[in-house]
Amino acid sequence: MRAPIIQCQQLDHIYSGKAALSNVSFELDAGEPIGLVGPNGAGKTTLLGILSGFLRPTSGIVRLFGHPPGTAQLIGKVSALPQDARLDPSFTLIEQLVFYARLQGLTKQQAIMEAGRVLEEVSLKEAAHEKPQALSHGMAKRVAIAQALIGKPELILLDEPTAGLDPVNVRTVRSIIAEQTSATTFIISSHDLAELDRLCRKILLLENGILQPEKIGLNEQQAAARFITLQMETCPALEVIAKLQAIEGVQQITNPQKNEFIVAYDPDLQPHMDLQLMQCINMHHWQYRQLSHGKTLEEKLFFRG
C-alpha cells in the first residue's frame, strides 16, 4: 500500500493571537488534483504556506512524502506557487528560472533547457529576457506558475493559480494541470468553484481555520445519481417548478439562483430523469442553457440541503 503524500496531524497555527488553523488533520494520496476551498480568511493560504515550508505551524505534525516541509529530501519533489510572490526585479526571467533549476540540481545546460521548456508551457518564451517589472499581472502570474513546473515535481501546491488571469490564460493553466496530472499531484486553492469543479475530484473545505471533515472525498457517484442541475434561458420560474415537480420520481425542485434549478429525484423510480426533463422543456417550448448531473461544487459545499 502506498503511503500518503501529505499527512497533517492536529495542525494549529496561531497568527496575531487568532487561530488561523485549528486542529487540522488529513491525509492525501497521490493522484487527481485536490481542491482547497473556503471563504476569505479561512486559512487556505496559511495551510499551503505550512505545506510549502514558508510558515512553521504552532503545533502539530506535517509530513510530505514522509518528510517535514522545507527539508532537503523534498527539493525537486515538491514545488509551490505562492500567492502574491514576485520575482526579483533585478534579473531577467530566464536568469531566475535557470537559477531555480540549478538549485534543484540541474546542470547549467539542463537548467537553460528546462527554463525554456516551462516558459514555453505558459506561452512566455518570447519574454524570457524581460525583467519582471515589464510584465503585466497576468504574465507575472504565468511566470510564477512556470517556476513551479521546473523539474516536473511530484507535488505542486498552487495558491490561487488563476486569480487575475484572462479566460484564455485560465484555459492554458487548466490544460497544463490536466496534462500533468498523470505524473504530478496538484493541490489547488481557489475561489473559482467552477474551475475547481472542472479540475478536482476531491475537495478540502476550510472554514474559520477548521477543516470540514464531511467534505473530504465527496461521493460523486452518489451525488450525481440524485441531482440534476438545470440552467435555463429566461423562463417563468414558478411554472417551470410546477411542471418539473409533476414528473414521476422528482422529489424536490429548488431555485437557488435566477434561471437555475436543482432537481432532486429518486433514480429507482426514474432512471432517465435527464430525458424526462428534456422532453418537458421541449413540450413547453422553453430554452435551456445547460443540463448537468449532480450539483455544482458551490451547491455541494455551501448550500447543502
Place this chain on the structure above:
Amino acid sequence: MYPGFFNHLLLISQFELKRGFVTRKGILSMVTFAVVWCVILLYPLRFAADLLVQEKGLMQDSGFFDFIGLGSLQHWPIPEFGVFWHFALIIFPMLSITLAADQTCSDRERGTLRFIVVRSSRNSLFLGRFAGVMVIQSLLISAAAFSTLVLVLYRDASLFSSGLPDLLAIIVNLILAVFPFTAMMAALSAKVKSARQATVWAILIWTFLAGIISGFAYYLPVLAFFKLLVPGYQLSDLGELSGWQTLQLAYIPLLQSVILLSLGRWIMARQSL
C-alpha cells in the same frame, strides 16, 4: 538527486555576486564607490601621505601624531598604507552597514525568498547570501588597497616588494573587520522589512549596546568583557597596530561573527516567509 548544502551555498553566493557586479543597481553602486574612493585616494589620502613623507622628521620630533592620537602612522614604513589603514577602518565598516543591509529583507517582503526556499534550505540561503556579500566587500577592499599600492608605486616603484606583505596584512584585517558588521546586517535583515530599517536598527543597536555595556562596566568592571560583543570593538585598538601585528586581534571579529551568524540563522529558521 538534489545538490548538497555547499553546492547551494556556492550557487546562492554566485547569484549575489552577479547582483553586485552585473545588475544595473549593482553597477551603479560600484561606480559610486569607485568615484568616492578615487576622490579619497587622490585628495585626503595622497595629501596626508605626502605630508608624512615630506615632514616626517619635523612631525616625529614634535610628537604631533601622538598628540592627535595617530602615533601609529609613524610605525608604517610606507606612509600611504598608514593613512589608508586609518581611513579604511572607518569607511569599510560603515560601507558594510549599507551594502549588506538588504541580504534577505526586501526579497522576503516581495515573496521572492519563497521561490528559493522550496529549492534550498534556509541555512544555505542565509549563509549563501552572507558569503556573497562578503566576497563583494572583499573585492572592494582589495581594489581600494591595490589602488593605494599604485599610488605608492607612482611615488617610488622600488617599494613594490616591501609594500606587498603590508598590503596583504591590511586586506586580511579589513576583511576581518567587516565580517561582524556584515553578520550583524545579515541577522537584522532576516528580521526587519527593509534595508533602511536594517540600517537604522544597526546604528541604534550598535550605539546603545556600546553605551549600555560601557555604562555598566563603569560600575562593575568585570562586565567590560561584554564589550567584545560590540562589532568594531577592536577597531580603535587596531588603529594603534601596524603590519601583521594587526592580526593579534583577529579573534574578536571572528568570535563576534560566529555569535551574530548563529543568531541570524536562528531568526531565519523561525521567520515566516
